[in-house]
Amino acid sequence: LTPGVNGTIDEANRTITLNVPFGTDVTALVPTITTSSGTTINPSDDTSQDFSSPVIYTVTATDLSTQTYTVNVAVAPPTQDPVIIIPGIMGTELIRDYGDKNEIWPNILNLIIPGPDLYLNDLSFLSSGKEDSNYPIKAGDIIRSIKRNIIFDGLISELENSREYKEGKNLFVFPYDWRFSNVKNAELLKEKIDQVLLDTGKEKVDIVAHSMGGLLSKEYIRQNGKEKVDHLIFLGTPHLGAPKALKTLVYGDDMGISIGLGLLGLNANRVKEISQNMPSIYELLPSRKYVSSLKYISENISSSEIKYLDYDSTENFLIEKETNADMLEAADTFHQNLDDLDLSGIKVSNISACGEPTISAIHIKKKAQVGAITLPEDYSLDYANGDETVPLDSSFGISNVDKYFVNEISHSALPSAPDVPDAVLSILENKPRKINSIVFTDINNCTSVHGTIVSIHSPITLDIYDEDGNHSGLDTDGDIENNIKGVSYDTIGEAKFAFIPEGVKVEVKGGATDSGTFDLAIEKVEGGETIETKFWNDVPIASTSQMNFNLDSYDDLKNIEVETGGNKTNLSNSNILKEGEDYLGVPAEVQEEDNSSENHHIGGSSSSYILKPVMIIPKVEIDQKIPPVLAKEQKPAMKPVSLIKKKKDVAKKIAKENIVVMNKKEVVGERAIFNNTNLSASVINAGQEVDLWGTIKLLFKKLFTFKK
Secondary structure (H helix, E strand, C coil): CCCCCCCEEECCCCEEEEEECCCCCHHHECCCCCCCCCCEEECCCCCCECCCCCEEEEEECCCCCEEEEEEEEEECCCCCCCEEEECCCCCEEEEECCCCCCEEECCHHHHHCCCCCHHHHHHCCCCCCCCCCCCCEEEEEECCEECCEECCHHHHHHHHHCCCCCECCCEEECCCCCCCCHHHHHHHHHHHHHHHHHHHCCCCEEEEEECHHHHHHHHHHHHHCCCCEEEEEEECCCCCCCHHHHHHHHCCCCCCHHHHCCCCCCCHHHHHHHHCCCHHHHCCCCCHHHHHHHCCEEEEEECCEEEECCHHHHHHHHHHCCCCHHHHHHHHHHHHHHCCCCCCCCEEEEEEEECEEEEEEEEEECCEEECCEEECCEEEEEEEEEECCCEHHHHCCCCCCEEEEEECCCCCCHHHCCCHHHHHHHHHCCCCCCCCCCEECCHHHCCCCCEEEEEEECCECCEEEECCCCEEEECCCCCEEECCCCCEEEEECCEEEEEEECCCCEEEEEEECCCEEEEEEEEEEECCEEEEEEEEEEEEECCCCEEEEEECCHHHCCCCEEEECCEEEECCCCEEEECCCCHHHCCCEEEECCCCCCCECCCCCCCCEEEECCCCCCCCCCCCCCCHHHCCCCCCCCCCCCCECCCCHHHHHHHHCCEEECCCCCCCCCCEEECCCCCCCCCCECCCCCCCCCCHHHHHCCCCCCCC
């Protein structure tokens, strides 16, 4: 031991007693025994011994007389309050308490097998938010590490190596079934705290809570008061919620668990399915306090009409998406009770990770009804500063506490991230925290989120490759694979998004999954804000088309190529939107007809109406022949038609003539294809060069006028 410990010899009772500091491992100690010259000791004093029970030594003198001594090593009681480590959602093993009694979460073997992860359906709750009694689940241990990903092991090792803590003595973990409401689990936490205090003889505990475990800790305090808590340390807690929770419930997401824990096979849609009646995920939704200042859901029809939803409108939106209305109401109450909870009298520290792009807002191009036709939704995402799962504004969203930050660490890795366990230990020991470049107190030292968002709106893949060939995108099973540090990859429906941080050079590739058209948007992000967007609408592709370009930076963007059958089209010309505009919001508006040279059409008058899309292809002559690349497609029937005279008749005409509107964005007109072969259209020229020879659908997807 350093420093060494001297024993006390009781010659009358032939005993030797040593008191060693708490946390000392006494199972393999090598004693140093000093005796008179010529004497021997058995067992030898250079042999390690297990002193967890008394050890008897025999001393033989030079005259061969012997004497035995019993050595007792006593470990000093802990001086620190007992510590309880509380994980977040998905941070505890869940085990079947029926059938084969096997682990159901995380179950690495099942996760790496390709497929939709149907076995996770056993984790689903009834609509009441209760467990199906036929399929009971019990909590196992906390998830300490998975494969090479260290979650809590690093933190536990740091505490034990300090010799101030020993697991099972004054260091404990609180595994729990994270599917249930934190209100229910707070009752179990009370039982745990009371038992720990009884076993240790202490009056208070220290709590180290990661992620949702912080909300659970606050709920315990709300229910039971502050008297039994000394230190409370939050690690990446979403105090005000996280937009990813909404994405999980409505569109599917893994809450950062897949990448953070190295579970690359976790199916986001399966997580969505099992979450629908899971109270905990609702309690992670952004709260009223979050929405009142930060806004995270918008529904928009045009770039000048971006409507952010308030809390009640967001709740109605979620109900329309068939989420659980009772759980939404309960989650609202839960956060109203916690968001401004009084923690005075407790030594509270808050450690947030920053410097990672984190979903902060979801913009939804609403479904529109055109007659009997419903146009599908489309989406865009905002990324702000955070830990890839929790925005900094939420993990930072607690007042009157000591605040610390750590740069470029993902949410799941935070508990054992470099220097974080040491910071936790210093806080628990009430020692001055040595501030350094890793854990710091000035939020201004957080790395800003600068970079480029690339998004593709079907039907085409989006794959990102760095200079070493590492890949971010969807794997063959349709699950997210993200092997490029700093890159965030997300999907909503068929829309795909990749945030590429500044300074990371990548190659962007896309492969068509069907014939049709796709939209490409490339956004410049500075400080978590989109300041400019380049976008291309209605890029025509065949099922064999490939897209490719190198992205060194937004400002150096060039040579975006789409290749079909050996023919290449360069998409260098783009529409550009400035800060505050949304590329989803540029509709095919119904406008009064412009008879200028830029709008040529067949027939009509200045009082007529046309359907004007974002990007307009060159004029197509009526007698134009179908190029060879379209030889396998049906030749369109094109003939002159007159214009609709009244704006209100446009939607009626689409419905009456049985036109299917294919576009995911536009309210009326753009991307229409006719089921009625007797109806035809003419294309209006706006002088924009676009490859015409993608597919036959192109001839019907642009600017149309209709028969009366």
